[in-house]
Amino acid sequence: MQILNFLTPDILYDLARGPFVWASFVVFIAGCLIRTIRILSLTKKWEPTWNIPKPDKKDLSKIKKCPLARIKLSVFGTSPVTMVISVVFHLLIFVIPLFLLGHNILLQEETGISLFSFSQGATNVLTLIFLFCALFFFLRRILLARMRAISTCYDYIIFFIAIAPFLTGILAFYQPFNNYQTMIILHMLSGELMLIAIPFTKIFHMVFFFMGRFMLVGQHTLGRGTRTW
Amino acid sequence: MENLELDTTQVKKMLGKHKAKMKFYLGMCAHCSLCAESCFLFNSHDNDPKYMPSYKFINSLGTLYKKKGRIKQETVEEIKANIWERCALCTRCYCPFGIDIPSMIALARSIMRSQGVYPQYDEEKAHPLAE
Numbered sequence: 064m065q066i067l068n069f070l071t072p073d074i075l076y077d078l079a080r081g082p083f084v085w086a087s088f089v090v091f092i093a094g095c096l097i098r099t100i101r102i103l104s105l106t107k108k109w110e111p112t113w114n115i116p117k118p119d120k121k122d123l124s125k126i127k128k129c130p131l132a133r134i135k136l137s138v139f140g141t142s143p144v145t146m147v148i149s150v151v152f153h154l155l156i157f158v159i160p161l162f163l164l165g166h167n168i169l170l171q172e173e174t175g176i177s178l179f180s181f182s183q184g185a186t187n188v189l190t191l192i193f194l195f196c197a198l199f200f201f202l203r204r205i206l207l208a209r210m211r212a213i214s215t216c217y218d219y220i221i222f223f224i225a226i227a228p229f230l231t232g233i234l235a236f237y238q239p240f241n242n243y244q245t246m247i248i249l250h251m252l253s254g255e256l257m258l259i260a261i262p263f264t265k266i267f268h269m270v271f272f273f274m275g276r277f278m279l280v281g282q283h284t285l286g287r288g289t290r291t292w
Numbered sequence: 293m294e295n296l297e298l299d300t301t302q303v304k305k306m307l308g309k310h311k312a313k314m315k316f317y318l319g320m321c322a323h324c325s326l327c328a329e330s331c332f333l334f335n336s337h338d339n340d341p342k343y344m345p346s347y348k349f350i351n352s353l354g355t356l357y358k359k360k361g362r363i364k365q366e367t368v369e370e371i372k373a374n375i376w377e378r379c380a381l382c383t384r385c386y387c388p389f390g391i392d393i394p395s396m397i398a399l400a401r402s403i404m405r406s407q408g409v410y411p412q413y414d415e416e417k418a419h420p421l422a423e
């Protein structure tokens with residue numbers, strides 16, 4: 064443990080705020096690129112071996128006229144509450160960190176550029192909504208028999224990796240335990256852990272979702288699909 | 293059914309042929325259970341989780357990959373139930389991520405069939421209706 068003695072909170076803070084951020088971004092971007100290229104190399108261009116008739120214009124207009132019927136047939140129809148909460152959760156997981164005032168100030172300091180930011184109050188409300196969605200998923204996983212039937216320790220670990228940056232972020236802001244420095248260090252470290260975890264874990268569904276639904280040809284491809292395994 | 297030794301070399305060879313795609317699908321499955329309602333057998337069995345598409349591929353192909361084909365007799369029976377009795381391979385299951393569930397169950401069937409494990413209709417309890 065003596066080797067770790069030099070890791071005073073101040074040094075840990077500087078590390079987490081500086082080199083660790085850049086390192087985790089490099090791992091995140093490189094990892095996602097490598098995995099995406101791997102899927103591309105494992106799949107090949109798909110040409111239909113038969114002629115797919117162009118859909119009748121009249122049929123198309125019918126579908127366009129009743130989008131509700133289509134939505135009802137999808138998971139939005141079978142699990143509406145879960146899906147609405149899921150969409151909000153997945154939007155917020157991007158929106159909150161990207162448009163957070165504190166993050167953009169840091170970005171401005173480091174690179175000279177920054178994105179639009181919400182006010183701190185708005186971000187706090189969004190984070191609480193995000194944590195509520197997370198709580199819903201957590202309860203769903205422990206209470207529903209069908210979720211328990213397929214849940215493993217790994218699912219819980221991934222869940223906590225995904226919500227830890229938000230939880231520690233809000234705790235650092237409100238400081239209910241009067242420990243800003245510990246929380247902000249945990250916040251930075253957990254955010255970095257999440258970035259690193261994305262390409263190597265189930266969280267990669269962030270990228271795979273688009274490939275699985277739009278690119279790979281299958282029963283439920285949205286659009287025509289262009290590649291096959 | 294008599295005790296049956298799986299030919300692990302052959303099983304591993306068959307698993308290896310599709311490893312990249314199947315491991316990818318198994319790894320991407322978020323264990324979210326949203327595919328449940330798309331299976332008519334799940335709906336017609338009182339929403340029994342064992343009829344959920346993801347339960348069926350995790351506990352058949354997933355087990356085969358995890359154990360590299362070295363599985364016990366009772367697991368063989370469990371896999372058999374998951375891929376034949378609980379699935380008609382009607383290919384209607386729907387995963388929001390586009391995971392090709394039927395292809396996973398089909399591969400598990402091919403592997404088990406190569407090992408002499410398949411439904412035999414003169415066998416007791418071969419079909420739930422025979423119970």
Ligand code: SF4
Binds near residue numbers: 322327
């Ligand atoms: S197969 Fe798809 S819908 Fe079913 S549990 Fe896995 S990720 Fe969810």
Ligand code: SF4
Binds near residue numbers: 334
């Ligand atoms: S292929 Fe099997 S799991 Fe999928 S919907 Fe049909 S019976 Fe259910």
